[in-house]
Amino acid sequence: MNRREGVYNFSAGPAVLPPEVLEQARASLSDWQGLGYSLLEAPFTGDEFKALMDTTRHQIKTALAVPDHYHVVFLQGGASAQFSLVPLNLLPPAATGGYVETGHWSARALEEGCRYGRSHVVASARGTGFDRVPAVTEWALNDDIHYCHITPNETANGVQFPGDPDCGDIPLIADMTSEFLSRPVDIERYGMIYAGTQKNLGPTGLVIAIIREDLLGQARPETPTVFNYQAQIERQNRINTPLMFGIYLVHLMLDWLEEKGGVNAVHPHNIAQSQDLYRIIDEDDFFYCPVMPGYRSIMNVCFGTRDESQQQRFLAEAEAIGLMNLAGHSHAGGLRASLYNAQPDEAVAALASFMTDFRQRYG
Numbered sequence: 231m232n233r234r235e236g237v238y239n240f241s242a243g244p245a246v247l248p249p250e251v252l253e254q255a256r257a258s259l260s261d262w263q264g265l266g267y268s269l270l271e272a273p274f275t276g277d278e279f280k281a282l283m284d285t286t287r288h289q290i291k292t293a294l295a296v297p298d299h300y301h302v303v304f305l306q307g308g309a310s311a312q313f314s315l316v317p318l319n320l321l322p323p324a325a326t327g328g329y330v331e332t333g334h335w336s337a338r339a340l341e342e343g344c345r346y347g348r349s350h351v352v353a354s355a356r357g358t359g360f361d362r363v364p365a366v367t368e369w370a371l372n373d374d375i376h377y378c379h380i381t382p383n384e385t386a387n388g389v390q391f392p393g394d395p396d397c398g399d400i401p402l403i404a405d406m407t408s409e410f411l412s413r414p415v416d417i418e419r420y421g422m423i424y425a426g427t428q429k430n431l432g433p434t435g436l437v438i439a440i441i442r443e444d445l446l447g448q449a450r451p452e453t454p455t456v457f458n459y460q461a462q463i464e465r466q467n468r469i470n471t472p473l474m475f476g477i478y479l480v481h482l483m484l485d486w487l488e489e490k491g492g493v494n495a496v497h498p499h500n501i502a503q504s505q506d507l508y509r510i511i512d513e514d515d516f517f518y519c520p521v522m523p524g525y526r527s528i529m530n531v532c533f534g535t536r537d538e539s540q541q542q543r544f545l546a547e548a549e550a551i552g553l554m555n556l557a558g559h560s561h562a563g564g565l566r567a568s569l570y571n572a573q574p575d576e577a578v579a580a581l582a583s584f585m586t587d588f589r590q591r592y593g
């Protein structure tokens with residue numbers, strides 16, 4: 231059931247959504263829940279929207295088996311806003327935030343975090359060109375670190391953590407934007423998880439945060455009220471108008487995920503899809519992957535042609551047959567195929583066959 235027959239979108243975000251979800255979203259635009267008007271016209275203070283928010287929160291908790299001492303909150307400003315809001319909410323002015331630098335997005339989080347207090351690079355893979363995740367045993371964690379920030383899936387570099395790290399008593403803060411709900415997560419390893427929803431879930435601007443209760447209450451007085459985690463939680467996320475349509479889309483995506491069997495079912499499927507591409511990349515020297523095996527992302531497959539002059543041709547020919555948005559991140563270069571939950575197998579098969587064919591013609 232393709233919207234545009236034979237067109238496949240490999241964008242890193244905003245990214246592919248299931249056609250049936252888009253269809254439901256379309257229907258909500260004319261008449262939402264039989265109200266006779268659109269969701270876009272519905273008051274956020276109404277019972278219908280309140281119920282939708284409660285349901286969606288509950289779906290997130292169920293999907294990831296989130297324990298009761300964690301809160302789920304909807305925030306605005308995209309994942310990048312959290313680079314500042316995490317220290318404003320969780321880092322006392324004299325404390326030190328720890329950062330593990332594994333690629334473009336963790337570097338951005340670190341850079342922004344430095345504006346709000348002392349930052350300490352606990353570990354970095356910059357020296358090896360962001361080709362791996364430094365082993366937790368090598369992280370320079372010490373008692374002075376108030377929290378440790380990580381980016382478990384580096385969207386631009388195609389690097390993914392091999393598992394949920396154990397940082398002991400130091401709260402782990404994770405930007406899970408590009409892997410949220412793609413795999414089961416050991417929530418109790420984390421103090422806070424946040425994710426912009428436009429990568430694996432749909433709408434831009436919306437952020438889902440899962441925060442351990444005991445971390446609340448540390449916000450600096452100057453933290454804007456609408457961005458104060460505790461204030462939003464206490465006031466049922468209704469201090470100001472939430473991103474209603476975005477939350478609705480997330481709700482539809484969670485329904486869809488549930489139908490697919492949840493994170494335990496999509497995870498092996500996501501692994502299998504990425505393996506189909508990595509296998510071709512590793513077959514000979516025509517393509518390469520800059521990331522070491524063991525740390526390669528199952529969401530964002532970053533690769534390139536050894537002969538760089540082939541890359542533009544690859545993109546042009548791919549686009550001509552409907553394989554869209556395969557260019558790498560502007561900072562990382564190369565090529566990238568994003569394989570989020572909603573990426574259909576036919577898309578991966580079409581790309582795999584194009585890659586094999588391209589190699590045969592130009593290799």
Ligand SMILES: *Cc1c(COP(=O)(O)O)cnc(C)c1O
Binds near residue numbers: 308426435
């Ligand atoms: C895309 C992305 C961001 C930035 O998200 P915005 O919503 O555009 O601010 C941050 N972190 C990661 C891991 C991302 O993939």
